[in-house]
Amino acid sequence: MSMKTLADAFHDELRDILSAEKQLLKALPKMAKKASCEKLTAALEEHLAETEKQVQRVEKAFEDTGKTARAKTCGAMKGLITEAEEMLKEEAEPAVRDALIIACSQKVEHYEIATYGTLCTWAESLGYDTALNQLKQNIDEEETADKKLSELAKTINKDALAMG
């Protein structure tokens, strides 16, 4: 039986988020490159730097719970990124594209918030205190990144609206 204990579920989920974060490392620079608003480019680049640290924290969470860090392809993140890439290919007014980039990024943030939320709850149940500390830092960063994007969207939506 592959899912005999909550610890099995925890490590399976940890492998999922490791894959998700690594996929994001490749996708974020493409999105930043296509953004027009400088503040959006800066926010995406800042989140790229955070994502690099988040990967390290996930790897640390494996180590803290006596496991070797190993990713398992996250199909959901694959779907999210494919959608984002298809959107970037479409011809769009710059401010409208920026609004769409924010929309895609917030979907990604929410995927991670949901996953880290589960991981934190499970780590707490399992008494994985050191791993929990790593995962909490990641969920806090994702929530802050999501709020920053909502704030940025206010200006960008106005600009997009002015397009017609």
Add this chain to the structure above:
Amino acid sequence: MSMKTLADAFHDELRDILSAEKQLLKALPKMAKKASCEKLTAALEEHLAETEKQVQRVEKAFEDTGKTARAKTCGAMKGLITEAEEMLKEEAEPAVRDALIIACSQKVEHYEIATYGTLCTWAESLGYDTALNQLKQNIDEEETADKKLSELAKTINKDALAMG
């Protein structure tokens, strides 16, 4: 140019969530069937009934903004559901499976919260007041469903932990 205005982006996103909700209509009964905890089955069945109403509200939002309701395959939801279906196939202790069903469901809820969040912001910018009213009802239901699952997880995680 396919994304000339914010209204284009809004309708594209509306097509995405219509597909997502319709995919969910098919997936939720399978998840409910595999759940062991009666409260979890009930929560998933209740959310199925809500999802049916949500589809109608999204269709109403199209109508309110002068468009014909038309779905556009949501690849992200497809990925989320594929992951959930693969998880359901794995051999698992009943309480551990329940914990995993909650994890998958909360990822789905968060996808919808992110998407309705964007749609509400855009509807507001565009002055689509009637559509906004429909979409707000949907996001409120998704947020409540997510909180209910977090609450349920407390008991289920304890049961899963008792498995070993």
